[in-house]
Amino acid sequence: MEQLEQTLAAIAAADTPDLVEAIRVSALGKQGWVSALLKTLGAMTPDLRQSEGPKIHAARESVTAALAERKASLEAAALDARLAAETVDLSLPASEALRGSVHPISQVMDELAEIFADMGFAVASGPEIEDDWHNFTALNMPETHPARAMHDTFYFPDKDAEGRSMLLRTHTSPVQIRAMLKQGAPLRIIAPGRVYRSDSDATHTPMFHQIEGLVIDKGIHLGHLKWTLETFLKAFFERDDIVLRLRPSYFPFTEPSVEVDVGYTLVNGKRVVGGDGDAADGGWMEVLGSGMVNRKVIAFGGLDPDEWQGFAFGTGVDRLAMLKYGMDDLRAFFDGDARWLGHYGFAALDVPTLSGGVGARA
Helix, strand or coil: CHHHHHHHHHHHHCCCHHHHHHHHHHHHCCCCHHHHHHHHHHHCCHHHHHHHHHHHHHHHHHHHHHHHHHHHHHHHHHHHHHHHHCCCCCCCCCCCCCCCEECHHHHHHHHHHHHHHHCCCEECCCCCEEEHHHHCHHHCCCCCCHHHCCCCCCEEEEECCCCCEEEECCCCCHHHHHHHHHHCCCEEEEEEEEEECCCCECCECCEEEEEEEEEEECCCCHHHHHHHHHHHHHHHHCCCCECEEEEEEEECCEEEEEEEEEEEEEECCEEEECECCCCCCEEEEEEEEEEEECHHHHHHCCCCCCCCEEEEEEEEHHHHHHHHHCCCCHHHHHCCCHHHHHHHCEECCCCCECCCECCCCC
16 A cells, blocks of 8 residues: 555654654544545445455554654653753752741740740640530539520530530630649649630631630739730730720629720721720720639639639630731631731741740741
């Protein structure tokens, strides 16, 4: 078959992939000569098809195999030429490796630990799967308290060995009870960690972070609480013009209880913590709750409330991070967006210190 011999010779002589492709189209394409021969099989008599069919199919297979072999040969030759021409300059610096970032929540927890450590506080922790006695009862929240409702709290179907209901802790306050029972008094701790509640909207998430503070000693009063909070907030926001406003409130585990507001000023339409909230360009913003530890809570902690007094406070770590670093959407903390973390994240080795700055940015 003359056309077959010419095609095979052209394939063998082809020196570029484009030329090989052109030969393939001329032979095996819709208008190619092999395709034309295949179409003639339908018009042949059975005897002629029996004799000519195998020849035509053999020609197609020969062309297909020759094309594949020549294409592979040209690709291998091109790779060899590229490897021979390319060089690596070992004197050039290596490409910069991708660096991880510390999440703002982790950064703020480190900042809080550094600040309170300077004031003599230890960091305490407790289980996130808690029993209802530590989470509610020991904190002066009886079984009829609304915080125990199923729509407010994540309960487990199982109970512990003592028959108590198990749940995801709704605050880090149970750590206070565990610390008093284990360490006794005097006591000065903070308890940062994850907590869980059945909330989910623009300003609430089912999982968030809290930090609790507890001081148990003799002769403790509200003045000690106010000084501690004022010192903490000045160090955290790195401003000396922090002004606090304490408002009466109610929490089951403290008596008396106070809400703590911090003054802010408006700068370019944004709230900036600092300054007198009663000023013309200022206002007040609630940042935490606190109070003197309820006598019942001290007793549940295994201490004599006639001998020991204390104060406690709690605030959201996520909220503090948003206020300090200008973040406006709580949900972004949990989206796992690397671009967001690249913008707000912190260098792994940039450990916050009071001397170097607790809020030093990468």
